Amino acid sequence: MAVIVVTGTGTEIGKTVVTAAVAAAALAAGRSVAVLKPAQTGVLPGEDGDVDVVARLAGDVTRAELARFPDPLAPATAARRAGLPPVRPRQVAEAAAELAARHDLVLVEGAGGLLVRLDDSGATLADVAVELAAPVLVVAPAALGTLNMTALTAEALRARDLTQLGVVVGSWPGEPDLAARCNLADLPEAAGAPLLGVVPEGAGALTPVEFRGRATAWLAPGLGGRWDAEAFTAAVG
Template identity: 70%
Template sequence: MSVIVVSGTGTEIGKTVVTSAIAAAAVAAGRSVAVLKPAQTGVGPDEPGDAAEAVRLAGPAVTARELARYPEPLAPDIAARRSGLATLAPARIAEAAAALAGTHDLVLVEGAGGLLVRFDEEGHTLADAARLLEAPVLLVAPAGLGTLNSTALTAEALTARGLRGLGVVVGSWPASPDLASRCNLADLPKVSGLPLLGAVPERAGTLPPATFRKTAPTWLAPPLDGTWSAKTFTSTWPA
């Protein structure tokens, strides 16, 4: 696959770090990678955004592109309306991703929050861009209590829209997981119907970039250019 759409089941759950880890693993596997952030919210004009963070962690070989930036930390359509800036249509996202795919082996399109967060006045979402791209969607989910419901709902939304789910990655695996987190390792694939494709440790984004790049493949399964095994990991953290 040349394009993967990365969506969270919510916000602030490690989506950017997971995107960065996938980029780092792909680069380590010898692939050229681009990270596309369609709408960056809550960041000032001179501050680094999520795409820049992916370059910082995964390395300068990664191409970063951002289509729109809104200063307030809100859903893109609301942030655009409040700032007086233009909204972002899914066709523009798809066109940008397709252009990057023409010159890169892998393009990672990182959404804003969850799958159905609105981008424009017509209510278009990341799901609409994924449909135009005919690209699989990777879900990033939290580890703990409540994640089964949000992941199941997001997976159902994918199915209802005729989109293909690639798998689920736990965005921030705790150093000392509680019972709910350990149980969720086995239950996330059951409720979503999607394979578990990785677990990125909490605070992974604070690692020195060189350490992050070296370690990233161990957090991700082979379909994401990694060496991580769901079976081995689950047995390490029995419920």
């Protein structure tokens, strides 16, 4: 897979840290990696964006950001408020294809969920994935309500004939409650796709050395790691 689109079931659920973990695992395997953020919102000029966070945690990745809008809103709304042109799916696909020609892996990290609008025509990250014919990795929270959000995301992917690689829990709590433990077993059914990893809460605060050393322990072999979904689920259940 030269390109993977990374989306979430919502915002602030660990999508950037998961992207960093996937990048770190690929780098550890000797692969070259690029991270593309089509639209960075809620960040001012000169401040670190998501691609910078990924680079700090994962290591030597190529960073690409197509647009930056200051308001912490959906890309289409943030672009309109800033009086700037929005990002279009074709623009993202062309940038990803150019990066894929020079890298073993390109991670395209969306903003928020799959159907958050990129532009005033209603285009979304799903349209980017269609343009790229790329598989989609879904990042979900552990808490109550995640099954519904995950199932809706999966339904939207199927409606567009997009391949879902699987689900990664973006911030696994240190003391998971009953809902989180049960969700771990139920997420694959809700998604119709395998559970491919669990990244612990606070992982983004680790030092880069610690993060890179532990990333493969959070991800299943399908993402370049050594995490075992069945063993983990049985241990916490």
